[in-house]
Amino acid sequence: MSQKPAWLRPHGLPWKRGAARLVYDNPWIRVTDHEAVAPTGQPAQYGLISFKNLATAVLPLHDDGTVTLVGQNRFAHADYSWELPEGGAPLDEDPLDGAKRELAEETGLQALEWRKILHVQLSNSVTDECGVGYLALGLSESDGGHQSDDTEALMLARVPYREALDAALEGHLKDVLTVAMLLRAYHMAREGALPDALTRVMLG
Structure with a gap:
């Protein structure tokens, strides 16, 4: 496999995940509500659908x-x-x-x-x-x-x-x-x- 070009490297800060609350769950998906901090440093609320x-x-x-x-x-x-x-x-x-x-x-x-x-x-x-x-x-x-x-x-x-x-x-x-x-x-x-x-x- 060829080496990745430099522009593919990550830039800036990642999202930070805080406390999570389960909203919904079934055999195929899980929905959670997260307290989070955005890459800009601003607090945020994030809903995530996770697949099983x-x-x-x-x-x-x-x-x-x-x-x-x-x-x-x-x-x-x-x-x-x-x-x-x-x-x-x-x-x-x-x-x-x-x-x-x-x-x-x-x-x-x-x-x-x-x-x-x-x-x-x-x-x-x-x-x-x-x-x-x-x-x-x-x-x-x-x-x-x-x-x-x-x-x-x-x-x-x-x-x-x-x-x-x-x-x-x-x-x-x-x-x-x-x-x-x-x-x-x-x-x-x-x-x-x-x-x-x-x-x-x-x-x-």
């Missing part, structure tokens, strides 16, 4: 240059979302195990090769949620098949990679992990970090 799972996303890239996407109705934005297979891995679990589980459950696929290609912070102003993304290659049907949970009504679509990337860039795919993963794969293809045959079909 690490967000995981998988880019299932088939040998023919297609990707498998998952469609479902999402509660938070009350809309329909096409996105990569995604889920959450408990914080004490290897996130790769969680990613493999989500790929199998949501798509019925398994992969011979896994590459971690993304580690990001999601909505870092009021949450501490982080996400990791894996590229899955050498895809085949898994033994268990597709197994969604009781609240999921999933639809699958296998589309050309470039078609999925264009849909993301045009705003039709809004899930941030999906957009970031598709762009990361494009960068990998441009930089020669993927098999030549796959790169050719991805870049057209």
